[in-house]
Amino acid sequence: MLATAFTTAGDLGNGRSVLDAAAPAARDPLDDRLARAAPRTIEAREHIFCEGDRATHVYRVEVGHLCIYRMMSDGRRQVVDFAYPGDIIGLGALGEHGESAQAMERTVVRGMPLATLRELAQTDHRLGMKLYEALSRELMAARELLFTVSQRTATERVAAFLLALSRRAVRRGESATEIVLPMTRMDIADFLGLTIETVSRTLTRLRTDHVIDLEQCILVTICNPAALAELAQSSGQVGRRG
Amino acid sequence: MLATAFTTAGDLGNGRSVLDAAAPAARDPLDDRLARAAPRTIEAREHIFCEGDRATHVYRVEVGHLCIYRMMSDGRRQVVDFAYPGDIIGLGALGEHGESAQAMERTVVRGMPLATLRELAQTDHRLGMKLYEALSRELMAARELLFTVSQRTATERVAAFLLALSRRAVRRGESATEIVLPMTRMDIADFLGLTIETVSRTLTRLRTDHVIDLEQCILVTICNPAALAELAQSSGQVGRRG
DNA sequence: AACCGTCGTTACACTTTCTCACAATTCGTA
DNA sequence: TACGAATTGTGAGAAAGTGTAACGACGGTT
Numbered sequence: 062m063l064a065t066a067f068t069t070a071g072d073l074g075n076g077r078s079v080l081d082a083a084a085p086a087a088r089d090p091l092d093d094r095l096a097r098a099a100p101r102t103i104e105a106r107e108h109i110f111c112e113g114d115r116a117t118h119v120y121r122v123e124v125g126h127l128c129i130y131r132m133m134s135d136g137r138r139q140v141v142d143f144a145y146p147g148d149i150i151g152l153g154a155l156g157e158h159g160e161s162a163q164a165m166e167r168t169v170v171r172g173m174p175l176a177t178l179r180e181l182a183q184t185d186h187r188l189g190m191k192l193y194e195a196l197s198r199e200l201m202a203a204r205e206l207l208f209t210v211s212q213r214t215a216t217e218r219v220a221a222f223l224l225a226l227s228r229r230a231v232r233r234g235e236s237a238t239e240i241v242l243p244m245t246r247m248d249i250a251d252f253l254g255l256t257i258e259t260v261s262r263t264l265t266r267l268r269t270d271h272v273i274d275l276e277q278c279i280l281v282t283i284c285n286p287a288a289l290a291e292l293a294q295s296s297g298q299v300g301r302r303g
Numbered sequence: 304m305l306a307t308a309f310t311t312a313g314d315l316g317n318g319r320s321v322l323d324a325a326a327p328a329a330r331d332p333l334d335d336r337l338a339r340a341a342p343r344t345i346e347a348r349e350h351i352f353c354e355g356d357r358a359t360h361v362y363r364v365e366v367g368h369l370c371i372y373r374m375m376s377d378g379r380r381q382v383v384d385f386a387y388p389g390d391i392i393g394l395g396a397l398g399e400h401g402e403s404a405q406a407m408e409r410t411v412v413r414g415m416p417l418a419t420l421r422e423l424a425q426t427d428h429r430l431g432m433k434l435y436e437a438l439s440r441e442l443m444a445a446r447e448l449l450f451t452v453s454q455r456t457a458t459e460r461v462a463a464f465l466l467a468l469s470r471r472a473v474r475r476g477e478s479a480t481e482i483v484l485p486m487t488r489m490d491i492a493d494f495l496g497l498t499i500e501t502v503s504r505t506l507t508r509l510r511t512d513h514v515i516d517l518e519q520c521i522l523v524t525i526c527n528p529a530a531l532a533e534l535a536q537s538s539g540q541v542g543r544r545g
Numbered sequence: 546a547a548c549c550g551t552c553g554t555t556a557c558a559c560t561t562t563c564t565c566a567c568a569a570t571t572c573g574t575a
Numbered sequence: 576t577a578c579g580a581a582t583t584g585t586g587a588g589a590a591a592g593t594g595t596a597a598c599g600a601c602g603g604t605t
């Protein structure tokens with residue numbers, strides 16, 4: 062499912078998608094191989110791999126959700142991405158992993174040894190290109206997130222985040238307006254470069270403004286997608302060059 | 304020079320370097336090819352390519368400096384990287400460029416058509432791997448910058464930025480303490496997610512604290528590298544989890 | 546069922562950074 | 576060399592987001 066491995070981060074943007082075109086539904090050697098791989102179950106809060114671990118496999122998420130993050134020595138954390146079913150993780154690692162991958166709930170993945178992947182890529186140039194493209198897409202996603210975190214206000218970030226999850230849900234054939242947040246407020250905060258309080262406050266304000274509805278902290282209903290999109294773009298102006 | 308194409312962004316971190324090991328000085332087919340390519344001169348403020356342009360070449364900087372950035376519809380800008388001599392740019396682009404590349408002064412690059420690159424990569428797997436690695440390194444760099452912008456204070460960001468430039472200068476055989484800033488304050492601000500005023504103020508404070516010395520806005524002398532490194536790590540604490 | 550720990554929400558004081566205004570400096574050009 | 580334009584530096588007030596703390600809701604355990 063490389064073609065569908067768009068990341069949350071990549072979707073934070075303004076809808077522009079450099080690489081959207083030409084996503085062939087053709088059989089994928091990586092897909093085939095992964096389908097035959099043995100599934101592996103990770104319990105909630107456990108890690109598939111950690112920062113600094115030797116990179117041995119790439120994984121595809123089958124069931125559940127993962128949080129991909131990096132830690133700083135003083136405890137500050139940057140969530141780099143959330144992995145959903147169909148997403149491939151561990152692609153960028155050379156030698157050792159630069160991030161940790163933690164299951165947010167009980168999660169099932171299928172893994173494929175890097176050595177095998179390398180062999181396959183050498184014989185099948187199409188696969189090689191696909192890997193390159195997937196990595197390139199991750200780079201785009203990282204820069205999109207960088208943009209969001211660096212230039213946007215708290216409201217814009219949260220709104221963009223919800224819209225990203227919405228688009229992603231649609232891509233999986235789920236509802237665009239009923240969004241499940243499998244991650245904690247802390248995860249969201251560390252993803253968007255905010256504090257949990259600000260995330261909470263912002264979500265509350267979106268609710269009182271009737272842009273979204275919140276149930277049990279986990280289920281978000283987008284009541285006013287247009288307003289949400291508006292907020293994601295330019296909040297109440299902001300930015301010296303607004 | 305793929306092996307030396309570490310980016311400013313990638314150096315912002317705490318010195319950890321996932322990929323430092325095994326940088327073979329061996330002949331590189333990409334290098335060979337680029338060395339034979341015709342040089343192209345770009346005047347100050349002109350672009351090699353712009354966001355949305357069809358990606359046709361990868362380029363290696365020979366002389367001068369480039370600013371790689373993305374624009375948002377409302378004018379906000381995110382500088383993604385600064386390219387120095389030896390750096391390769393345009394690697395991640397698939398189809399069309401996701402960023403613009405602007406010369407900060409008169410700059411010379413050598414370009415290589417993507418088609419040629421693709422051909423070479425198909426026959427030479429070593430090159431294919433190198434390209435993949437270079438892209439992976441760019442991803443790491445992007446995430447490092449994300450971390451910096453997302454989690455660090457203004458002082459930490461500026462300090463980390465100066466240290467990154469210093470390391471980079473060393474790598475090119477230049478002085479570690481005498482740093483030239485070929486970019487404007489605006490470029491730095493848009494790189495670090497700050498305003499020019501904050502960048503200016505922060506630099507001034509570093510100077511009054513005798514951590515650095517400033518001459519002509521462009522030449523920075525690091526007087527106290529240890530203090531600068533200290534500031535880059537954890538400023539005066541800050542961060543709820545400090 | 547009561548307890549405990551975790552997570553999320555809310556309020557308020559506080560800090561950092563931003564915005565705006567203007568002075569000083571630098572650079573390019575005449 | 577002098578001028579004008581652009582860039583950079585500085586200060587004061589405003590705004591956004593943070594830190595702290597208290598409280599409530601939820602889920603698992605005994």
